Amino acid sequence: MFSANPNPVSGHVAAPLGSNSPLLHNLNPEQLAAVTLPAEHALILAGAGSGKTRVLTTRIAWLLQTGQVTPGGILAVTFTNKAAKEMMTRLAAMLPVNVRGMWIGTFHGLCNRFLRAHYKLANLPQSFQILDTQDQLSAIKRLMKQFNVDDERFPAKQTQYFIAGCKEDGLRPNMVEARDAETLKKIEIYQLYEEQCQREGVVDFGELMLRSYELLRDNDPIREHYQRRFRHILIDEFQDTNTLQYAWIKMLSGHGPADIESGAALRHAPGSVLAVGDDDQSIYAFRGARVGNMADFVREFNVTRQIKLEQNYRSGSNILDSANALISHNSKRLGKNLRTEQGPGEPVRVVESPRDYDEAQWLVDEVKQLVRDDHERKEIAVLYRSNAQSRVIETALFNAAVPYRVYGGLRFFERAEIKHALAYLRLLENANDDTSFLRVVNFPPRGIGARSIEQLQDAAKAAGCSLHDAVSSLGGKAGTNIGGFVAKLDVMREQTAGQTLREIIELVLDHSGLVEHYKADREGADRLENLAELVNAAESFVSQEGFGRDAVALPVDELGGGALSQSPASQGIDPNLATDDLPPSYIDQDSGETLSPLAAFLTHAALESGDNQAQAGQDAVQLMTVHAAKGLEFDAVFVTGMEEGLFPHENSMSDRTALEEERRLMYVAITRARKRLYLSFSQTRMLHGQTRYHIKSRFFEELPEGALKWITPKQPGFASGMGGGCSGGFARNSGAGSEGYASARGAFNAQTATFASPPVPPQKAAPSHGLKVGMKVFHNKFGEGKVQTLEGAGDDARAQINFPRHGVKWLALSVAKLTVVD
DNA sequence: GCCTTTGAAGTTTTT
DNA sequence: CTTCAAAGGC
Numbered sequence: 098m099f100s101a102n103p104n105p106v107s108g109h110v111a112a113p114l115g116s117n118s119p120l121l122h123n124l125n126p127e128q129l130a131a132v133t134l135p136a137e138h139a140l141i142l143a144g145a146g147s148g149k150t151r152v153l154t155t156r157i158a159w160l161l162q163t164g165q166v167t168p169g170g171i172l173a174v175t176f177t178n179k180a181a182k183e184m185m186t187r188l189a190a191m192l193p194v195n196v197r198g199m200w201i202g203t204f205h206g207l208c209n210r211f212l213r214a215h216y217k218l219a220n221l222p223q224s225f226q227i228l229d230t231q232d233q234l235s236a237i238k239r240l241m242k243q244f245n246v247d248d249e250r251f252p253a254k255q256t257q258y259f260i261a262g263c264k265e266d267g268l269r270p271n272m273v274e275a276r277d278a279e280t281l282k283k284i285e286i287y288q289l290y291e292e293q294c295q296r297e298g299v300v301d302f303g304e305l306m307l308r309s310y311e312l313l314r315d316n317d318p319i320r321e322h323y324q325r326r327f328r329h330i331l332i333d334e335f336q337d338t339n340t341l342q343y344a345w346i347k348m349l350s351g352h353g354p355a356d357i358e359s360g361a362a363l364r365h366a367p368g369s370v371l372a373v374g375d376d377d378q379s380i381y382a383f384r385g386a387r388v389g390n391m392a393d394f395v396r397e398f399n400v401t402r403q404i405k406l407e408q409n410y411r412s413g414s415n416i417l418d419s420a421n422a423l424i425s426h427n428s429k430r431l432g433k434n435l436r437t438e439q440g441p442g443e444p445v446r447v448v449e450s451p452r453d454y455d456e457a458q459w460l461v462d463e464v465k466q467l468v469r470d471d472h473e474r475k476e477i478a479v480l481y482r483s484n485a486q487s488r489v490i491e492t493a494l495f496n497a498a499v500p501y502r503v504y505g506g507l508r509f510f511e512r513a514e515i516k517h518a519l520a521y522l523r524l525l526e527n528a529n530d531d532t533s534f535l536r537v538v539n540f541p542p543r544g545i546g547a548r549s550i551e552q553l554q555d556a557a558k559a560a561g562c563s564l565h566d567a568v569s570s571l572g573g574k575a576g577t578n579i580g581g582f583v584a585k586l587d588v589m590r591e592q593t594a595g596q597t598l599r600e601i602i603e604l605v606l607d608h609s610g611l612v613e614h615y616k617a618d619r620e621g622a623d624r625l626e627n628l629a630e631l632v633n634a635a636e637s638f639v640s641q642e643g644f645g646r647d648a649v650a651l652p653v654d655e656l657g658g659g660a661l662s663q664s665p666a667s668q669g670i671d672p673n674l675a676t677d678d679l680p681p682s683y684i685d686q687d688s689g690e691t692l693s694p695l696a697a698f699l700t701h702a703a704l705e706s707g708d709n710q711a712q713a714g715q716d717a718v719q720l721m722t723v724h725a726a727k728g729l730e731f732d733a734v735f736v737t738g739m740e741e742g743l744f745p746h747e748n749s750m751s752d753r754t755a756l757e758e759e760r761r762l763m764y765v766a767i768t769r770a771r772k773r774l775y776l777s778f779s780q781t782r783m784l785h786g787q788t789r790y791h792i793k794s795r796f797f798e799e800l801p802e803g804a805l806k807w808i809t810p811k812q813p814g815f816a817s818g819m820g821g822g823c824s825g826g827f828a829r830n831s832g833a834g835s836e837g838y839a840s841a842r843g844a845f846n847a848q849t850a851t852f853a854s855p856p857v858p859p860q861k862a863a864p865s866h867g868l869k870v871g872m873k874v875f876h877n878k879f880g881e882g883k884v885q886t887l888e889g890a891g892d893d894a895r896a897q898i899n900f901p902r903h904g905v906k907w908l909a910l911s912v913a914k915l916t917v918v919d
Numbered sequence: 920g921c922c923t924t925t926g927a928a929g930t931t932t933t934t
Numbered sequence: 935c936t937t938c939a940a941a942g943g944c
Contacts, residue, residue, distance in 0.1 A: 177933060205934045302934045384932060483930050546920045704934065724931050746930055762931080785929060786935035925941075
């Protein structure tokens, strides 16, 4: 323990120090080596389930405990708030250390903290607000309308993508190459967008990163201060960093352009960078992540120490062999093989179904069996490639009354009613936030229509000011109505001055008319509940973030002594930068001003959109996309929709790079399972309103036969019905079973494997009964129903019919008396 | 100024 | 099929 170490050693210490610490117990040799690396740049290749987070946190704890660094000298970056929180929690459990003194957070969270601390130098108002993706899109739409940009030729979404992409590459409008007229126009819009944001005092996510980067790049004292301060920089999920994030790391660690040109790196010793990542789990290239940063890092930082964490503590060898075999089909890997000491474990179960509906039904039965066998529902995950696939599964689970929880979708701070409330709050802080202004100027409805708003926008454009400031210049009816709205805002601002965050929010909810509006709405109950929850969120923000009396963080130097005494103040750098501890309450480093609790809360709302908390806490089956499952683990995992066109997704099948990312995605899916893994696919599936025929995913061909166990669920007419029909045109199956799959292998060209309709549909061959899928029929006993499936011919013909009152029935058409309804 | 209707599109997502 | 957003009607 920290206090038990009487003589914390200053400076850099060789690895064995502290190796008898209880922190290091139960680490395997690779983990131990990673935790106790000397203060040099290093890369940890951390396989799935290899204890990566444990290594990261133990590393920090060990550095602190052995006195090699004080909390203020640590910079640890993650991608998600969840990961950052987990790191802090675990760290706090290991050491009695002031976690707040460390810079542990997401890239954007830390950039925000940095910009708040130096807002003047960053040319931002102190209470600048953050635009989330929704806000950004509406800001762009508004701008494009104002400048009469053809939204046919330049869809707002695409423009948004362009701007975000430029920022991720660190490019300002004047730095983007205008290759053609289209690009030139986009650059123009980008430029206008920037001016608009600056005028309104708002920044988007990309801007947080880019402006931090530029401030570090252009301001030598600031850069050198932070370079000197951060002795140890640790980055989680390094394979997911984009160009700008990597450039930011380089800047902070003395590898930026200025350091290289001026040789500034020689004047002080920048910190060491520990990058932790897994190239095999890089699944975010589509949003700008550059796996190549890993190789670049090794080269540009002269990394000589690379450690592979290949010991997996999660799964048996059947699962790991499958993962290893699959991923070995990718090129350009850094190379890594997972191993386990758990023995083979259960085989990977493979299941084929005739239709998505049957797949879902089989899944429900299997889940119920698992639950009967004493598995917790929350330890069962159902994964799919795209969100649309959850629907059938949800329906089946719902009908079987199995509790489930779907991840994804709107999160708390993204809900409309919350965004409305936040817009009012933002306008109290910053009346120039036009995005927020437009969101609520007529919500709840107060008789302000498009025409009045257009007038106001024109006036604002002419005067070059915000909508709020343009109101006074407006006459007539529009002026009166909007004037009333602005007056209301001003009154609220006055009334809330000096109030607590809770009081402010309660007053705004009331005076804005939001509560009244939703009370009048028959379906407003949920929304009212969420608004009440907003007050709770603010309360817990205040108590956690410490905006009250106990806000004062422990001075960092009390804890470690050592390294930071050699820091800036004593070396004649700007004395205002001497405070090494940046507490969470965003104290401005130049003036000591603190951000208001409201402004801080709004920032928090933008940077942490909150959980999607539906049915949280209940023991429910977990439904999510494979992307969302990254970093999680479950006892039993179902990967559904293992079909060409779905997984790999059709948009990714023709491009090798994209296909490799799909394969990594599959690798992530497989490695989520602890004990049991199911891979299931369906021959037909409802997609875009059509029944589509799919063949099983090519990824099955890349898995070791020995680790798999092919299971065919019992389905009426499965072997001879749709099953045979689907593949019948290519390779005739003598029956359903593993032989059938093997014989189908190689008969398909992957490019042409997915059909909008079957090559030789069996029902077309002998449609003696005249029924078609989708027809409405009437049955004497079951009433009206809808034909779902047709199978067989002649006397063997069967139909699966969904009767709303009696459920889904299989009927032999030679027996059942059906009449077509129409 | 609000409400209904039409239409087009339809991976993956955190901040 | 379904969902969401923009266009027309009252």
